[in-house]
Amino acid sequence: MGLYDLSHPIETGMPFFPGDPEPRVLPGRGAPPWQVSALELGTHTGTHIDAPSHRFPERKAISDFPPEHFVRSGLVVPVAGLGDDEPIELERLEPLRAAIRAGDVVVFATGWEQYWGEPRYFRHPYLSEAVAVLLAETGVAIVGIDALNVDSTAQGTSAVHERLLAADVLIVENLRGLDQLVPGRRYVFSFLPLPVRGGDGSPVRAVAWERDTRFD
Amino acid sequence: MGLYDLSHPIETGMPFFPGDPEPRVLPGRGAPPWQVSALELGTHTGTHIDAPSHRFPERKAISDFPPEHFVRSGLVVPVAGLGDDEPIELERLEPLRAAIRAGDVVVFATGWEQYWGEPRYFRHPYLSEAVAVLLAETGVAIVGIDALNVDSTAQGTSAVHERLLAADVLIVENLRGLDQLVPGRRYVFSFLPLPVRGGDGSPVRAVAWERDTRFD
Numbered sequence: 001m002g003l004y005d006l007s008h009p010i011e012t013g014m015p016f017f018p019g020d021p022e023p024r025v026l027p028g029r030g031a032p033p034w035q036v037s038a039l040e041l042g043t044h045t046g047t048h049i050d051a052p053s054h055r056f057p058e059r060k061a062i063s064d065f066p067p068e069h070f071v072r073s074g075l076v077v078p079v080a081g082l083g084d085d086e087p088i089e090l091e092r093l094e095p096l097r098a099a100i101r102a103g104d105v106v107v108f109a110t111g112w113e114q115y116w117g118e119p120r121y122f123r124h125p126y127l128s129e130a131v132a133v134l135l136a137e138t139g140v141a142i143v144g145i146d147a148l149n150v151d152s153t154a155q156g157t158s159a160v161h162e163r164l165l166a167a168d169v170l171i172v173e174n175l176r177g178l179d180q181l182v183p184g185r186r187y188v189f190s191f192l193p194l195p196v197r198g199g200d201g202s203p204v205r206a207v208a209w210e211r212d213t214r215f216d
Numbered sequence: 217m218g219l220y221d222l223s224h225p226i227e228t229g230m231p232f233f234p235g236d237p238e239p240r241v242l243p244g245r246g247a248p249p250w251q252v253s254a255l256e257l258g259t260h261t262g263t264h265i266d267a268p269s270h271r272f273p274e275r276k277a278i279s280d281f282p283p284e285h286f287v288r289s290g291l292v293v294p295v296a297g298l299g300d301d302e303p304i305e306l307e308r309l310e311p312l313r314a315a316i317r318a319g320d321v322v323v324f325a326t327g328w329e330q331y332w333g334e335p336r337y338f339r340h341p342y343l344s345e346a347v348a349v350l351l352a353e354t355g356v357a358i359v360g361i362d363a364l365n366v367d368s369t370a371q372g373t374s375a376v377h378e379r380l381l382a383a384d385v386l387i388v389e390n391l392r393g394l395d396q397l398v399p400g401r402r403y404v405f406s407f408l409p410l411p412v413r414g415g416d417g418s419p420v421r422a423v424a425w426e427r428d429t430r431f432d
Contacts (some may be wrong), residue, residue, distance in 0.1 A: 003283040009413040021245055021254040025412055029237055029258065035270050035416035038237040039257040042245065054251050067219040067423045073432035188431040192421040196241055197225040200251035205408040207283045215404040216289035216427055
């Protein structure tokens with residue numbers, strides 16, 4: 001019984017959010033024959049999760065949530081076919097709206113992961129503010145997307161982060177591999193962060209599994 | 217239904233293996249009002265997992281294992297009461313030996329986590345080579361310990377790493393919180409690494425949960 005890997009690889013030269021620390025993996029830091037590497041990352045490198053304190057310093061850090069907050073069920077909303085820097089409007093959420101419950105993970109599959117490593121990766125679709133408001137009002141726990149940002153990177157908007165993080169809805173960005181999941185079907189998602197004390201976010205090894213998976 | 221957190225916090229000033237990259241969490245890397253931190257870590261910082269390539273460069277990297285390799289069931293072997301730099305002999309494993317199966321996680325609870333941040337943390341108990349040989353022969357998948365090293369740091373030994381990693385048995389070090397788990401009882405453990413391409417190891421957010429936990 002497998003796990004679905006929803007994470008981009010971490011490596012030197014990977015895409016990163018403009019202005020963030022440049023990710024680097026530097027091997028050769030161990031005394032022979034030991035292999036040890038230095039990891040220069042940011043809290044928002046690669047597939048990662050945002051704490052409310054990413055935008056609101058007085059709000060919760062990633063270490064203020066218990067680990068079970070990051071492992072929970074939810075579903076994928078298919079939103080393929082959007083153009084560069086095009087908003088995901090509320091109507092795209094309508095077909096699955098009744099299936100979304102408080103405490104859920106809701107992940108938007110734009111298909112934009114295909115541009116990872118290309119300039120177009122930065123001109124991704126983004127959530128409309130109306131979608132963010134609805135998800136916050138529904139009380140979902142985590143919103144994810146297979147793109148760099150839930151807001152528009154091209155326009156430099158921030159309303160979606162603000163609506164979600166002000167409601168303690170965590171945000172996972174740079175997901176990949178969502179085509180492994182059936183849209184609308186309920187899975188368990190794991191977005192466990194590193195235990196960065198007081199951290200504003202963390203890279204994560206994002207995975208999902210079928211609800212009837214047994215690990216023994 | 218909770219998860220048991222088995223990870224030490226990552227923060228500037230945390231203990232690290234002598235000679236490894238010094239871990240640092242550097243906030244203030246975002247453009248206001250955004251909070252972004254730089255993470256300077258090693259692949260073996262804090263609670264972490266070792267790939268076979270940590271000792272044998274030609275063997276598997278952490279990214280050569282599928283994600284399901286890191287989420288599996290197993291048990292805690294209680295080995296409290298040992299002194300500084302004292303080996304864990306085979307007889308300590310005997311009471312649980314029949315319960316250990318191929319593919320298991322086997323975690324040794326020395327109680328040494330109480331010295332995290334003190335000089336004594338580096339004079340921890342360690343596995344005898346006979347224990348490593350038995351675990352490798354049994355075909356366990358992952359061996360963990362609530363100490364800095366499965367080998368003796370004080371003596372600079374490496375036989376336990378070599379026996380385990382040569383058999384593709386992964387090693388998790390610097391666990392904590394094992395007193396939350398009933399010795400000998402079977403739990404699901406998650407030691408998912410960051411997806412460091414070609415990495416010799418990775419920090420992990422180690423957690424465990426009861427086998428009947430449902431996430432929906």
